[in-house]
Amino acid sequence: MAMTMTQKILAAHAGLEQVEKGQLIKAKLDMVLGNDITSPVAINEFEKFGFADVFDKSKISLVMDHFVPNKDIKAAQQTKQCRCFAQKHCIDNYYDVGDMGIEHALLPEKGLVAPGEVVIGADSHTCTYGALGAFSTGVGSTDMAAGMATGESWFKAPSAIRFNLTGSLPQNCSGKDVILHIIGQIGVDGALYKSMEFGGEGMHTLSIDDRLCMANMAIEAGAKNGIFEVDDITLDYCKGRVDREFTVYKADDDAVYDEVIDIDLSAIVPTVACPHLPENTRPASELGDVKIDQCIIGSCTNGRLSDMKAAAEILSGHHVAKGVRCIIIPATQSIYMDCIKHGYAEIFIKAGCVISTPTCGPCLGGYMGILAEDEVAVATTNRNFVGRMGHTSSKIYLSSPATAAASAVMGYICDADVLRKEV
Numbered sequence: 001m002a003m004t005m006t007q008k009i010l011a012a013h014a015g016l017e018q019v020e021k022g023q024l025i026k027a028k029l030d031m032v033l034g035n036d037i038t039s040p041v042a043i044n045e046f047e048k049f050g051f052a053d054v055f056d057k058s059k060i061s062l063v064m065d066h067f068v069p070n071k072d073i074k075a076a077q078q079t080k081q082c083r084c085f086a087q088k089h090c091i092d093n094y095y096d097v098g099d100m101g102i103e104h105a106l107l108p109e110k111g112l113v114a115p116g117e118v119v120i121g122a123d124s125h126t127c128t129y130g131a132l133g134a135f136s137t138g139v140g141s142t143d144m145a146a147g148m149a150t151g152e153s154w155f156k157a158p159s160a161i162r163f164n165l166t167g168s169l170p171q172n173c174s175g176k177d178v179i180l181h182i183i184g185q186i187g188v189d190g191a192l193y194k195s196m197e198f199g200g201e202g203m204h205t206l207s208i209d210d211r212l213c214m215a216n217m218a219i220e221a222g223a224k225n226g227i228f229e230v231d232d233i234t235l236d237y238c239k240g241r242v243d244r245e246f247t248v249y250k251a252d253d254d255a256v257y258d259e260v261i262d263i264d265l266s267a268i269v270p271t272v273a274c275p276h277l278p279e280n281t282r283p284a285s286e287l288g289d290v291k292i293d294q295c296i297i298g299s300c301t302n303g304r305l306s307d308m309k310a311a312a313e314i315l316s317g318h319h320v321a322k323g324v325r326c327i328i329i330p331a332t333q334s335i336y337m338d339c340i341k342h343g344y345a346e347i348f349i350k351a352g353c354v355i356s357t358p359t360c361g362p363c364l365g366g367y368m369g370i371l372a373e374d375e376v377a378v379a380t381t382n383r384n385f386v387g388r389m390g391h392t393s394s395k396i397y398l399s400s401p402a403t404a405a406a407s408a409v410m411g412y413i414c415d416a417d418v419l420r421k422e423v
Contacts, residue, residue: 101332298329
């Protein structure tokens, strides 16, 4: 029987010749991921069930990123619990203050995920790693605990939607604009428990950062995972990062999809998701005068070096509008260093921005940028639910780094072309 990419990966890890959509399987895991919020719950379950040790200390990653550096006593206690667990079980991949980063940017950067692997994480945006041709998905903390102990997890093999990409992106557009366009088209439940599989000639024009962003937000369409075909761009990214053998899987030519959707990348425009759902999308040029109080450029969706570069190119020679707070968050320590090396940090500071240590902080309304009553933010994050960044009356508009940076300068939501014309 013909299979999709995801079905092939799951079949191989379950020791089966084939799997069908809806089939329940138990598959071996290549990586189990947790952070400072979800790991303590998993650790409690791990210990409650009396597990003596983890299945493989090199295949577990604990990344302290949501409230790190710790924002309060509770956050400090959670991180301490993770730190002690990692020390007790000699876990290789434990990342804390000084060497941490936002988990879904850090793991690819460190070569901890590779094509053809199966990854689970107690964080919904674990689907990010499909950008590298891996099957990766978010799970609950109890499943994380079982994964750490046994190295296996149960899955229901998903059906798939194929996105056939053609053309190439216009200037000032990125993977964020593509995925917002797609979510606006199919809705937040348009791919419910399905695999979003990306391919086509246009895919080869997208950078790894574009793909990481798009796979990251597959969950915002309800998908089980997002996954890209592996090409030379993928393999070049893995070279020098991944130090182990891996297998590249390709969908069968006659694989069955629930739907095939054609996306012409050349027709994509700077796109914004308006409150309070990622599906509520409109071209940035059609929003009118939506004044903002805050701009966030960062997160596991858009905190990579290309995102920092896009923001710096817009902010260079300009200053953030009066009354607007602009917070820049490089996603890893390495990216932070590169921002300094390339002069982006100086541009940000001169433009009136503040630069944060890597953290998820404001994305989930944790710290480092909480919104007050009725405040409006434009953010390169992935969710704009009611109260997501603070007060329940606040509003979040999701955008690309270029659109966010231009909006910070103008003081209202706009695309970069407006900035060029008016400043």
